[in-house]
Amino acid sequence: MIKVDLTTAEKFITRTSFEQTWEACAAAHAKLMEGGAPGEEYLGWVTLPENYDREEFARIIATAQKIKSDSQVLVVVGIGGSYLGTRAIIELLQGQNHNLTQKDRPEIYFVGNSLSSNAFYELKTIIGQRDFSINVVSKSGSTTEPAVIFRLLRELAEQRYGADAHKRIYATTDAEKGALHQMALEEGYEMFTVPDDVGGRYSVLTSVGLLPLAVAGVDIENIMNGAARAMKELALGSPDNPAWQYAAARNLLYGQGKKIELLAVYEPGARFFCEWFKQLFGESEGKHGRGIFPSSIEYTADLHSIGQYLQDGERHLFETVLDFGTSENHVYVPYDTKNADALNYLSGKNLDFIKEQAFRAAVKAHADGGVPSVIVEIPGLKAESVGVLVYFFEFACGLSAYMLGVNPFDQPGVEAYKKEMFRRLGKPGHTG
Ligand code: PA5
Helix, strand or coil: CCEEECHHHCCCCCHHHHHHCHHHHHHHHHHHHHCCCCCHHHCHHHHHHHHCCHHHHHHHHHHHHHHHHHCCEEEEECCHHHCHHHHHHHHHHHCCCHHHHCCCCCEEEEECCCCCHHHHHHHHHHHCCCCEEEEEECCCCCCHHHHHHHHHHHHHHHHHHHHHHHHHEEEEECCCCCHHHHHHHHHCCEEEECCCCCCHHHCCCCHHHHHHHHHHCCCHHHHHHHHHHHHHHHCCCCCCCHHHHHHHHHHHHHHCCCCEEEEEECCHHHHHHHHHHHHHHHHHHCCCCCCCEEEEEECCHHHHCCHHHHHHCCCCEEEEEEECCCCCCCCECCCCCCCCCCCHHHCCCEHHHHHHHHHHHHHHHHHHCCCCEEEEECCCCCHHHHHHHHHHHHHHHHHHHHHHCCCCCCCHHHHHHHHHHHHHHCCCCCCC
16 A cells, blocks of 8 residues: 655654644545535545446457457547546556557547647558558547647548448547537447446546556556555555645645655656646635745756756755655666776666666755655556555545645636637637
């Protein structure tokens, strides 16, 4: 299970201040478990790991099998919560270069998360003459970026497959309403649902994530098993709950002016996990002039770039370091008789061991420099532990937002730019 290690943050978080947060943790915990607070209509994700639709789950596995058998490329169209978690899990488990290393399944590309002509042109080049399928994911069914890119892809599919194009299009959307839902009904696309009571950024463990993950060859049963295990353990209403400890620590640090949280990772494959984390916390907490600004940092690369700022810049930061423990792959530094690079002192040492020393050194140096670290330990990069991790951050995010006094499940602020964009684009009803 998850362990939250606060030893290096001790000089920033006293035991007394820590204990004083338990009451707030308990109140926020009750809001997640029992409702009764703003956003209560979006608590479906809390029990999802046990209450998911088994029939749809079986259909997801069968559909993934079909896509694997008739497609060389799967294009996932979605933005925000409709793709970040999926991409995060694939890259955590299979690495950033999964499309090059996983030869026994279709390549998977994520689009509809930008309005870049270059990105769309690049995708067309990648697909080339190969067979492809499309999974369009949009809970609302009307988000501009995925809707526009889906229209372009639909045209491509129709040119390639004619009247059979609809057999290669899978829509993941609301069970009853929205433009995508309507289109899927009319065109005969196979449909998967996003439960009403699960908001976009909390939806990776629904068909939103599960269908593309199954195509990727990720063991989705074990992902759900991990999430179910976390669900049971995090239901614990006491200070032993690691989600309480994490939420309490970030809340206290925020109160001391640590307004930026950097999710620090030592795995290149964790880059999109950071993106998912940033959306989850940023959209859940950043409202009414409040909220920690979620950011991320990739070590050891960033120790050689913005590491300078971490050590020496403005002291409004804290780090949450993800520690996956040792890897299953063992890589040892060889002995070299010439020793021209003077690295023989490391010969015979595992890369994991060297990384661990860099990690401990950075945590110590940053703490000495005024940047505390909260270490989240999760053993191993396996489907089950990733299920645990996803649920842990969702739960901790809900707790933290309620402790901050905001609704974790709305995002009123994302509408402001849209109004102006639609006015400029001349969208009917937005021209005034
Ligand atoms: O968390 C959210 O609700 C949002 O970030 C959505 O995931 C994002 O805007 C995409 O919305 P939709 O799935 O409706 O296209």
